[in-house]
Amino acid sequence: MTREELIARARAAALKAHAPYSGFHVGCAVESVNGEVVTGANMENACYRLGVCAEQSALTAAQHAFGLAQVARIVVAGGPLVEGAIAGADTVAPCGGCRQAIYEAAALSGRDVEVVCAAATGDAVTVSTIRELLPSAFGPDALG
């Protein structure tokens, strides 16, 4: 799948977010080494601290579909919901906790997972790897 197609999948997933408190919808598309794609979106909760980010939602789906060790690429996109559409031209990046979750997939596979941060609209995008986003990470190897 092309990067643009994956961004479209992440943007579509953002529309399925449950984000009534922040109003900030984030979608994530995870692609496997074999080209399978799963998506997720942020899921907020009235007990605020129990919310789940889009990346961790999508990584859970990835584990069920093809396994974390097969994750090759992750695309994140989102922004505020405005009149039924996701708005905003600024790229969205994974939070620290999600970087740790993405690193888990990278550590399991021994591959540096590509992370694409896109905006809700427009062409702005940043492309990096999880090792760039989370240097000197704590991972499974640290547990012996």
Ligand SMILES: [Zn+2]
């Ligand atoms: Zn997060």
